[in-house]
Amino acid sequence: MLKAMLGEAWLAMGANRLRTALTMLGMVIGVGAVVIMMAIGQGAQYAVQQTISTMGSNLFIVLSGSFTASGVRSGSAGAPSLNVADADAIAELDGVMNVAPTHQGTRQLVYGSQNWSSQVIGTTPAFLDARAWNIVNGAGFGDSDVRSSTRVAIIGKTVAENLFGADDPVGKTMRIQQNPFLVIGVLGSKGQNLDGRDQDDTVIIPLSTAQRKVFGTPFLGSVRMIMVQADSAEAMPKVMENVTSLLRQRHRLREGMPDDFFMRNLSAAAESEAETTRTMSILLGAIASISLLVGGIGIMNIMLVSVTERTREIGIRMAIGARQKDILSQFLLEAVMISFAGCLLGLLIGLGVALGINLFTGMVIVVSGSAALIAFAVAAGVGIFFGWYPAQKAARLDPIEALRYQ
Amino acid sequence: MGPVANESVIRVVGLGKSYETAAGLFPALKGVNLDIQSGEYIAIMGPSGSGKSTFMNLLGCLDTPSMGDYFLAGSNVAQMAKDDLAILRNRTLGFVFQGFNLLPRMSLQDNVALPLVYAGVDKETRRAKARELLGKVGLGQYAESQPNRISGGQQQRVAIARALVNAPRLILADEPTGNLDSHTSEEIMRLFGELNAEGITIVLVTHEPDIAAHAKRQVKFLDGEIVSDHLTEHAPA
Numbered sequence: 217m218l219k220a221m222l223g224e225a226w227l228a229m230g231a232n233r234l235r236t237a238l239t240m241l242g243m244v245i246g247v248g249a250v251v252i253m254m255a256i257g258q259g260a261q262y263a264v265q266q267t268i269s270t271m272g273s274n275l276f277i278v279l280s281g282s283f284t285a286s287g288v289r290s291g292s293a294g295a296p297s298l299n300v301a302d303a304d305a306i307a308e309l310d311g312v313m314n315v316a317p318t319h320q321g322t323r324q325l326v327y328g329s330q331n332w333s334s335q336v337i338g339t340t341p342a343f344l345d346a347r348a349w350n351i352v353n354g355a356g357f358g359d360s361d362v363r364s365s366t367r368v369a370i371i372g373k374t375v376a377e378n379l380f381g382a383d384d385p386v387g388k389t390m391r392i393q394q395n396p397f398l399v400i401g402v403l404g405s406k407g408q409n410l411d412g413r414d415q416d417d418t419v420i421i422p423l424s425t426a427q428r429k430v431f432g433t434p435f436l437g438s439v440r441m442i443m444v445q446a447d448s449a450e451a452m453p454k455v456m457e458n459v460t461s462l463l464r465q466r467h468r469l470r471e472g473m474p475d476d477f478f479m480r481n482l483s484a485a486a487e488s489e490a491e492t493t494r495t496m497s498i499l500l501g502a503i504a505s506i507s508l509l510v511g512g513i514g515i516m517n518i519m520l521v522s523v524t525e526r527t528r529e530i531g532i533r534m535a536i537g538a539r540q541k542d543i544l545s546q547f548l549l550e551a552v553m554i555s556f557a558g559c560l561l562g563l564l565i566g567l568g569v570a571l572g573i574n575l576f577t578g579m580v581i582v583v584s585g586s587a588a589l590i591a592f593a594v595a596a597g598v599g600i601f602f603g604w605y606p607a608q609k610a611a612r613l614d615p616i617e618a619l620r621y622q
Numbered sequence: 623m624g625p626v627a628n629e630s631v632i633r634v635v636g637l638g639k640s641y642e643t644a645a646g647l648f649p650a651l652k653g654v655n656l657d658i659q660s661g662e663y664i665a666i667m668g669p670s671g672s673g674k675s676t677f678m679n680l681l682g683c684l685d686t687p688s689m690g691d692y693f694l695a696g697s698n699v700a701q702m703a704k705d706d707l708a709i710l711r712n713r714t715l716g717f718v719f720q721g722f723n724l725l726p727r728m729s730l731q732d733n734v735a736l737p738l739v740y741a742g743v744d745k746e747t748r749r750a751k752a753r754e755l756l757g758k759v760g761l762g763q764y765a766e767s768q769p770n771r772i773s774g775g776q777q778q779r780v781a782i783a784r785a786l787v788n789a790p791r792l793i794l795a796d797e798p799t800g801n802l803d804s805h806t807s808e809e810i811m812r813l814f815g816e817l818n819a820e821g822i823t824i825v826l827v828t829h830e831p832d833i834a835a836h837a838k839r840q841v842k843f844l845d846g847e848i849v850s851d852h853l854t855e856h857a858p859a
Contacts, residue, residue, distance in 0.1 A: 221739075322668050475693020495805070535682070536711065536712065536740065537713070537788075542708075
């Protein structure tokens with residue numbers, strides 16, 4: 217029975233090929249648009265997720281406050297209000313996983329005849345843990361290096377390439393501001409951060425060494441920034457609150473006095489970026505769905521015309537014993553078949569265009585099997601939803617009226 | 623007619639049908655009584671507006687009466703549901719129309735087999751049955767042709783084959799020769815005669831007396847009532 221009906225639906229579709237093709241086109245464009253938009257949206261989400269995962273999770277930074285000298289205000293981290301002891305105290309708080317006081321700036325690096333300007337970060341070993349940054353070649357430095365201000369450096373991939381070229385940097389000595397530093401390790405690549413800055417263009421050295429030999433500091437032990445990692449996203453607000461009250465207490469700030477430090481939630485910025493792409497992805501999908509809806513309405517329109525045109529045929533079928541549900545399923549099947557064929561074509565075209573976009577623009581696209589499945593389910597749904605009314609109309613025809621129809 | 627109720631294919635008691643019109647309720651059929659026995663060949667006659675089409679629609683289970691009872695093969699169909707009527711049309715009745723009413727995009731074989739599709743018969747049986755009946759009406763060689771490739775008379779033969787495919791208790795033919803020339807009409811009437819000779823009950827609606835003369839019994843309608851019911855005097859050889 218089903219096979220016979222499928223054959224009949226196929227015949228009916230073939231009876232007016234141009235019309236069937238045009239009806240299908242609506243679905244092709246609709247499904248194609250959904251597939252392309254979802255591929256682009258999911259690609260953007262994937263790209264942001266990748267960037268975020270290189271940044272380290274549940275991070276916030278504490279920056280020392282600004283100061284004013286002769287009416288000129290420094291930016292944040294201008295005043296020496298934070299020190300290593302603050303960092304040690306923060307490390308004692310509940311919910312804190314890693315604390316890394318850091319001091320950073322841009323310095324010229326020299327190795328042999330090569331030189332390169334890069335970001336130099338003076339910090340403690342906890343920094344690499346907080347950023348989930350591993351060493352691919354050589355080793356890192358330990359707390360003893362920080363205590364004794366040894367002149368060792370871990371360099372990023374970009375620095376290694378520009379300064380050392382094909383040479384193995386580990387064991388070589390480079391100079392930062394005339395001071396010789398022994399390169400002991402090379403960091404794994406992290407690529408760009410959310411601002412587009414190359415995270416691999418970095419040199420990491422012990423904090424005390426940085427303060428004494430590279431940047432110099434008017435107050436020994438002061439740091440510009442403390443990076444703090446909470447052990448979970450849920451713990452973040454509580455930890456930030458505790459750090460604030462701890463620092464106010466340690467800096468002897470009375471009620472009503474402003475904080476002499478700033479806090480920035482790095483993860484929040486990343487989260488909002490992810491949220492933006494998620495919203496964009498949903499928006500793209502929603503816009504594409506409208507064309508799917510229009511395609512569905514096209515099917516309904518043509519099915520209504522078809523029912524009117526074939527009124528006499530319906531009458532004949534009823535006279536020789538078709539029940540209402542036979543007529544209903546015949547027209548429904550036709551609508552679903554048009555919808556499915558359109559969907560299949562749209563899926564192929566959508567995939568082709570998505571791959572083309574990837575090939576020619578290099579934009580990251582992600583095509584998931586679930587997106588294809590959803591598209592198919594939607595196509596079947598659209599066929600049934602928009603085919604139902606015309607099919608119902610056909611099934612409810614009066615056989616006598618239908619037989620008389622010219 | 624005789625009181626042999628258990629032999630009746632059709633028994634109609636006080637059957638009436640009224641239509642709503644702007645001028646009020648119009649009685650198209652005014653309480654008709656009729657018995658048709660198994661194996662009969664009966665012509666229903668009358669001018670247009672006499673109620674014969676209304677009566678035919680009721681007999682064909684295409685419409686439901688306003689009053690009275692209609693027993694088809696023993697069961698009262700007057701108050702049956704639409705889907706049950708569809709099953710009766712499929713299994714118990716065979717229709718032959720004035721306009722042939724074949725489906726244009728299908729082969730003759732598929733046209734003949736269509737009632738079997740709705741009866742839920744499997745494909746092989748459908749094929750075999752359709753071939754057999756096309757052979758019976760003399761069109762076996764055209765099984766794969768489309769209806770528009772053959773003449774009107776041939777199309778009507780295909781329609782008759784389709785009416786016979788489910789082995790119905792009776793054939794209802796509504797002006798079956800109305801669209802045919804006199805020569806072809808004779809051929810079709812001869813085919814009906816042969817089918818009746820095999821024991822198939824035939825109800826024929828026509829307004830042409832020489833066509834009605836092929837039937838063994840003639841019933842005349844006028845203004846929604848039966849005005850005469852008699853056997854044909856000179857049944858053809």
